[in-house]
Amino acid sequence: MNLSMIRYTLGKVTLIVGMLMLIPCICSVWYQETEGLSYIAVSGSLMLTGFLVSLVKPADTTIYLKEGLVSTSLSWILMSLLGALPMTLTGEIPNYVDSLFEAVSGFTTTGASILSDVEALSHTTLMWRSTTHLIGGMGVLVFLLAVLPTKGGSQVNLMKAESPGPVVGKLVPRLRQTAKILYLIYIGLTLLEALLLICGGYTVFESVNTAFSTAGTGGFGIKNDSLGSFTLYGKWVVSIFMLLFGVNFNFYYFMIMRQFRKGFEMSEVRVYLLIILASTAVVSLNIYNMYQSVGDTVTDSFFQVLSVMTTTGFSTTDFNLWPTTSKFIMFALMFCGACAGSTGGGIKVSRFIIVLKSLKKQMASLLTPKTIKKIQSDGKSVEHDTVRSVNVYFVAFTVIFVISAFIISFEGYDLTTTLSSVAATFNNIGPGFNLVGPTCNFGGFTILSKFVFIFDMLAGRLEIFPLLILLHPMLYKSIAVSAKNDYIDPIISK
Secondary structure (H helix, E strand, O other), X not given: OOHHHHHHHHHHHHHHHHHHOHHHHHHHHHHOOXXXXXXXXXXXXXXXHHHHHOOOOOOOOOOOHHHHHHHHHHHHHHHHHHHHHHHHHOOOOOOHHHHHHHHXXXXXXXXXOOOOOHHHOXXXXXXXXXXXXXXXXXOHHHHHOOOOOOOOOOHHHHHHHHOOOOOOOOOOOOHHHHHHHHHHHHHHHHHHHHHHHHHOOOOHHHHHHHHHHHHOOOOOOOOOOOOOOOOHHHHHHHHHHHHHHOOOHHXXXXXXXXXXXXXXXXHHHHHHHHHHHHHHHHHHHHHHHHOOOHHHHHHHHHHHXXXXXXXXXXXXXXXXXXXXXXXXXXXXHHHHOOOOOOOOOOOOHHHXXXXXXXXXXXXXXXXXXXXXXXXXXXXXXXXXXXXXXXXXXXHHHHHHHHHHHHHHHHHOOOHHHHHHHHHHHHOOOOOOOHHHOOOOOOOOOOHHHHHHHHHHHHHHHOOOHXXXXXXXXXXXXXXXXXXXXXXHHHHHHO
């Protein structure tokens, strides 16, 4: 294992987190808040540490899949541990475990919170919470792909480990260029949303925070009612951008390059839009009697369906009060998730498409055993390894979900709270139902349960396997052998 490259990557991640922590520092200067001193101290320390750790470039810059998985999981754990520090040092979240929960929720773009009064936080900390969404939405390692010195096809192993979805592809032959294109689209959409909100009469602070949270499909709000006090214009702007950030970013590349046919041939995008429209229609009809106008009904239905399916987690109303049919649809959408290659969480639409096509293929094989059929998607055959990885993913997802729910059940809460709390964190949604609904929070859970949620949020964002590999004994045998060779080889060479 290339331990030097893992060390170098973690150093760069530390440096980037420190640099991005300057954003809330600027905010503290603008609002003249003393909380900024803690952020400046942590930011400076991280930048210095990151610079020193990554000062010496490894002689071998190769990253195999194993290194990619380990680098990714350790990077996200490190980001969370570091990101929690300033929130504890300011005293706004004095318990470090609670700060860690908040940081993990931010970086994984979950949006679940232990806070009962968000408005009591300083502008500085509110900006940092939203910034963690911006960092985690596209992934810090995707950004690093543009600057890391790696050999040959090594970059794709980092992309595979961090990017959501069963398949990772290149938009252009050079993966480094792909990373740049993805980030340009990401930042461009974020700035456009912020600009539209400013034009709608919202302050720069409100607009930037909301845009950051929408871009990462995170859902941290700066008001206790989330976006409940937003105007009709504001709700529709956020709704549209939640929809856009839930789309596979390859679609935008095809549109920019005027390859319209390729874009509209993406079956995942079509199914994604169909699910949203169908869910909105059913929910609107189901909750119509609770509203005074069709406009308000459709607005809240469309917003909440998008918020849950794209795993953003914003709320304009307490959907915990909706009828059972609507709540069931919302619960189902928690697992569905957005498109692969988007900033959304959940299982992803593409995986469900592959599973359903696998089921269809199996049924056909039973009727005509001698016929050889392949699963097709967007005019291409789906590789057997991809189908197998999707099936294994569903098994791993189910096992972790059941174990997590079993542990949380010892809290003694009702079944709906227990199951929806795990679903909301594992699928990176944020709010669930009952005691973890849109008007509630996760502050009442024990430390053990919070660590379970922290694990689930990280596993959900990293799509399980990069995190699980850290628990495998073979990994540590490989590290021990590599460390031994790194120690012995220089001696032999002398």
